[in-house]
Amino acid sequence: MSAREIFRIALGGVAANKLRSGLTILGMTIGVSAVIILVAVGNGSRNEVQASINSLGSNVLLVQRAFGGDVTFTQRDADALADEFNAPDVKRVSPVVNATGTTFLAGQESYEPSSVVGTVPAYAQTRSYELQSGAMFTAEDVSRHRRVVVLGPTVVQSLFSGADPVGESVRINGTSFQVVGVTASKGSNGTQDQDDVALAPVTAVQDAITGYASGLSSITVEARSGDVLDAAQAEVTSILTTRKQSADSFQVINQSSIREVATASTDVFTTLLGAVAAISMLVGGIGVMNIMLVSVTERTREIGIRKAIGARRADILAQFLTEAVVISAFGGVTGVVVGIVGSQFEIAGVEPAIAAYSVALAFGASVLSGLFFGTYPAGRAARMRPIEALRFE
């Protein structure tokens, strides 16, 4: 018999018992969509954790004075790290002067931002700050020691009640700074409010607030990519060791190590969800087998009739196997649809992100489970002796 005839007969079998086929398809649908949705939830929560880590700035190294170390970083150190020849894996270097603890005044309002940073424009890129209004100060502002400042939304809220402050001025330590931009909100990174900041040219901050004696507080280094972060760390460490003639007076902190820990834990979470979903697929598969077994038993006479009028064993086997695969593949298709639709909604506070592999895997597994769980009942049907099948009540 041709494949088309077998398919036609099998479809007839599926359609002949709509309720039973429908319930089996439902079981398969639940299994497949559970795999897709749960993996998407795991994936989504992993993305969220990564996004919050990335909001610190991606591929970032932080150069700081070691605890108890006596070392002062200067602009020259920062320039040395930006050397393309000695540090080919370094993309951007931002000197940072912390002026935390300074009070900002605007009219009658006063506020003390938790982070006041004197730096260069590259810092905004490295730390992934976007501007919602105005613009970041420029390299020229830095070289000309211009007194300009970019404020975070939290600061704007406190000093200007949320009104756009670009063009206004604030007094910092008695010196007037002109507001040139407001950063877009980044929210909390888990430990601190990243919107409670003020960024100003490093030169202006040293002129007006901190002075030059204490040098830079730290240097923020951005690697060219996540892959070369370790290489960049080695280059930075080597350059500074040479310049400072000491390896333990400073430390270079690598952000990818934080990310790895977080990613590993969300991966475990995703795997657990996937395992739960796989069990539900297994249950769906056993449902298919159950239905096929019932169907074979119930249709024993039909098998006898078919054999009496000339069906070969292979015809019967193909018919029942095709029925099982049609049912499970149909369940697979509806499961994929339900899974994709279901993943559009927020689940348990997580925005699910569909993983393509989970769709392929779940659909493939549903078809395979039809084949696998259909084989035994189909084989039983095919092996039946015609006369025994015909006599069956």
Add this chain to the structure above:
Amino acid sequence: MSERPVIHLRDVTREYRVTEEVVVHALRGVSLRIDQGDYVAVMGSSGSGKSTLMHILGCLDSPTAGRYELDGVDVRDIPEDDLADLRNRKIGFVFQAFNLVPRTTALANVELPLTYAGVPRATRRARAAAALRTVGMGERLHHQPSELSGGQQQRVAVARALVTNPPLILADEPTGNLDSHSTAEVLDVFERLHNAGRTIVLITHEEDVAARAQRTIRLADGLVLSDTAQQAFAA
């Protein structure tokens, strides 16, 4: 009794081993010849072995001992899948319980033997519809078995039995579940098939049904009791 026999049974027995100790001897040694074009009625009381005999004749079951040659070939030597083909090409079955495939239209039921024979769809449909018209069911092609009366279902079953043009038609109490009107209709179909040269073996326990055949074989307790040409024909 001339020519080559279509059916040739020699001392055929069939035992059912029900339990270790209990063995039922359904056929105790049956020998018979049925020739091309014969119309034979097999009679006997319930349990005399009629159905067992028909299953063996139809290659649905095999003898415990003895030889059965169908068209000159000993069926014992034929592998199972080839037996399926042989049933498909040479034998048309009609059962007491109709045995149509449920939830499948009359047309699809009649098409089924042709499907297994690998006949293309269009030809199949045409031949199935023609067979259904032969039995007077041309108006009911798309009815399911559950929408047909017993007599109509049995006529569909007869159409299915004859659609492949088999030389041999085996019917096990085809009128057993039918009223007298339907019985007459089905027997008319058999008579026409007989006139067209088919070999027919019809099992029944009704004398008036058997009276339509040429020859009556009476079974009792697994043995042939008598084998007579019909009075009407003999006279």
